[in-house]
């Protein structure tokens with residue numbers, strides 16, 4: 001019997017059970033693969049065992065290779081000596097019994113088994129492309145042999161999780177158990193039923209051919225999303241090998257392609273993003289025994305774009321949610337916008353009509369505050385003015401039950417000030433959604449000084465329960481995401497004063513990997529919105545660096561797409577940004593008035609001017625104790641601003657440049673441009689000590 005603590009061999013009569021126990025998700029961590037092989041060999045040598053079951057302890061089958069082991073130099077088992085080979089060589093049938101997840105190497109082990117069964121809630125997939133690699137355990141060779149080249153290409157280049165019933169329809173599973181069936185007992189019975197079947201059904205013995213043009217078509221379809229990535233194309237090449245080469249040669253080709261990816265920059269960046277998204281949920285300075293409140297009756301105040309989107313986010317995840325606005329007309333407009341948003345999704349085919357109705361039925365417009373008196377969590381999403389928000393918080397404080405939580409969707413206002421108008425400041429926090437609130441995954445949880453740990457945990461959990469990635473932010477102007485982004489927004493306009501054009505900046509950022517250039521994004525959001533924020537900051541801070549070119553456009557009524565003219569011009573009914581000579585003339589005239597010498601720019605300088613400005617501000621945020629960790633800022637940039645995921649995030653990318661190089665460049669721009677480029681204290685310290693941004697020790701959270 002294997003005594004490996006992570007894998008054990010048990011017997012149930014004449015059936016052997018190979019049981020994996022490597023919490024939390026049975027990744028193929030150290031000793032797991034070796035334990036499976038050892039148990040297989042032991043069972044095959046035991047005449048009393050007629051068939052085998054491979055099953056996971058705890059919450060899941062096998063969730064894949066241990067991603068933490070990548071890039072650490074840990075050696076993989078050589079081809080021919082891996083679990084997949086031992087399963088192929090087994091003289092006794094092995095049944096994979098799947099619950100929870102069979103992902104990556106987990107599904108690949110299941111595919112190397114002779115049979116596969118699962119509980120209905122199980123999810124199966126080959127998500128390796130999402131972390132910049134490809135299924136390196138035979139998945140690119142076995143999956144096409146079961147589901148065909150096209151379906152295998154779709155699954156492997158998307159990395160999506162396939163629910164068990166669909167996996168059965170595709171032929172991946174031999175059986176989906178009835179709801180509530182006991183997996184272990186069912187698997188033993190299944191194994192007993194197939195024991196003695198000859199020849200053993202091995203996936204590798206099947207063949208697969210592809211329709212002509214399938215691979216070229218796939219290369220075209222991944223191009224837009226893949227951008228500068230290699231992994232999606234390597235996935236396609238590996239599946240192509242499954243169709244053109246004998247199995248063992250295909251395995252060798254897969255291994256070659258895998259080796260080219262494992263230590264690639266994109267794989268390192270995507271692994272960083274994966275773990276950063278899990279780290280961000282951890283609040284190290286809160287008591288460990290604090291639990292989030294399980295809210296059941298959310299309500300939203302304000303049926304505008306944000307309020308409506310927030311209500312949709314709740315409905316999308318199964319919550320009944322009440323929504324309220326100042327007047328019935330405003331509420332009707334809000335509901336109309338919600339209905340039209342859902343109808344657009346149905347038209348695009350991303351939402352079924354029935355599901356739309358179910359979601360709409362969960363959104364309950366109500367007439368007044370008394371109708372939400374039973375709510376246990378209320379999110380205020382009204383106009384971004386303190387004199388509008390305060391009376392609402394006072395009223396909510398009066399009518400809501402003790403213990404109800406009051407959250408505000410404000411994007412920058414002082415949460416301490418807002419909490420101070422209530423008698424329950426310990427139940428107040430910021431929940432800053434990003435627009436559109438039902439789409440963008442980032443939820444910035446803003447931490448007022450009097451918020452209780454339970455309130456903070458509840459706000460973070462609220463985000464996760466409606467499909468968001470919650471990230472904690474200190475209560476500072478612009479919180480963390482927008483505050484770190486603000487210098488980027490200024491620098492891009494200041495570049496124009498020196499001779500750049502919007503289309504050049506946008507091209508650089510799209511080439512870098514953004515889905516859309518920042519000037520085009522500005523036109524989409526509306527240039528009048530930004531102007532309001534600039535006016536407020538200029539009033540509050542006499543040293544505020546004005547942006548006369550941006551202000552000039554707004555003065556001229558060029559608000560962006562909504563006025564068919566902003567940084568770009570737009571033909572009627574066409575959202576394509578077109579460079580506008582008028583804008584070039586405005587830029588030239590303002591630059592002349594300012595007397596700024598004009599010059600040309602390299603793409604690198606443009607990129608670094610925008611991103612280094614934000615890296616410097618991110619360092620200030622960390623040194624002020626307004627964020628837990630640099631990787632949280634990466635998560636915010638990935639999910640709040642569309643920073644290209646295969647670059648890992650703002651701070652991960654900056655570490656690729658090198659903290660000393662970033663500091664030297666910022667110090668040089670400090671000499672040339674003055675105070676706005678003064679290196680932050682933390683940046684100077686990290687540079688002097690050669691400490692990477694991601695290892696920065698931020699000040700305690702305040």
Ligand code: T1G
Nearest residue numbers: 024027063064065066067068103104105127135136137278
């Ligand atoms: N390796 C290491 N740790 C992992 C892990 C993995 N594969 N999957 C999860 N964890 C950790 C995670 O960091 C977190 O840790 C905890 O488990 C719970 O995760 C050969 C080479 C399985 C769907 O890409 O998608 O196989 O924060 O919070 O929301 O071809 O985890 O608690 O310390 O995400 O319930 C392919 C990645 C690997 C699956 C569960 N497999 N994992 O989600 O929990 S490459 C994957 C997930 C591979 C082969 C190739 C999800 C999940 P901590 P969680 P969850």
